[in-house]
Structures are given as C-alpha cells and as structure tokens.
Amino acid sequence: MGLIIVPVMVFWLAALFFTCRAGFYWMVDKSLFPDGVLLVLAAVTTALLYVFFGLLKFRTRSKVWAFEIPCFFLLNKYAFAVFSCAAAAHYFGGAFFTGDLARALIFIAAFAVAFGGVLGCFSSGAFIKRYNITETY
Numbered sequence: 001m002g003l004i005i006v007p008v009m010v011f012w013l014a015a016l017f018f019t020c021r022a023g024f025y026w027m028v029d030k031s032l033f034p035d036g037v038l039l040v041l042a043a044v045t046t047a048l049l050y051v052f053f054g055l056l057k058f059r060t061r062s063k064v065w066a067f068e069i070p071c072f073f074l075l076n077k078y079a080f081a082v083f084s085c086a087a088a089a090h091y092f093g094g095a096f097f098t099g100d101l102a103r104a105l106i107f108i109a110a111f112a113v114a115f116g117g118v119l120g121c122f123s124s125g126a127f128i129k130r131y132n133i134t135e136t137y
Helices: 002-027 032-056 068-074 077-092 100-122 124-130
Strands: 063-065 134-136
Touching (some): 002 068, 032 068, 068 100, 077 100, 100 124
C-alpha cells in the first residue's frame, strides 16, 4: 500500500509547497496585518474545516480499513479537481483573475485541499485511537 500512498503524499506535499509559494508571491506587495493575516487565517480555517468534516464521516463507524482514512484524503477526486482548477487559474488565468479577491480565493482553495489532505492523512491515526475504531487489514 505504501507504493500508492507515498507518491500521492509526495504529490500533495509538492502541491502544498506550490500553494505556499503562490500565496507568498501574492502577499509580497500587500500589508502583513490586515491582508496577510486574514488570508492565512481564512486558508488555515478552511483546511481545518475540510479535515473536520472529512473525519466526521468516519466517526460513527466501528471498523475501518487501515488505509481508508488516508486514502480518503489523499485520493479524493474532488480535492484533485479543486486543486487542478486552482492551479490552472493561477497559471493560465493571469489576464482573467487580476483582482485581489480572486487571487485570494484561488490561494484559499488550493491551500485548503493540499494542507487538509496532508493533515487528514497524518491525523487519521489519532482520530482512530480517540474514537476507539478498530482497524482491519
């Protein structure tokens, strides 16, 4: 299973690096306090909500497959679609997405799925232990 999870984890880590880099270059000419802090706060809150509602799906279950929760976050087709659209809008939508709000929303969407996927994968073990869910192999 590591042959599937590790390359996908590397992809999401690279996506997170790309997203942080894009957000940094967007915030270079902005002021730190109102713009930068609010943008980072909104992005982290959105990522935490993505992880919370993703894990909420597994709360009522008594058994899960050992890699079910990491695969849910790492191989989520909707997360791939959101990140692909955000990356395409960042690279190819320069003439169309010129406003600060549009670029901020692109950053928030890409950061939420990239950071949320990585965080959801790493926090799945603690979630399973907290809710006494048994793992099957």
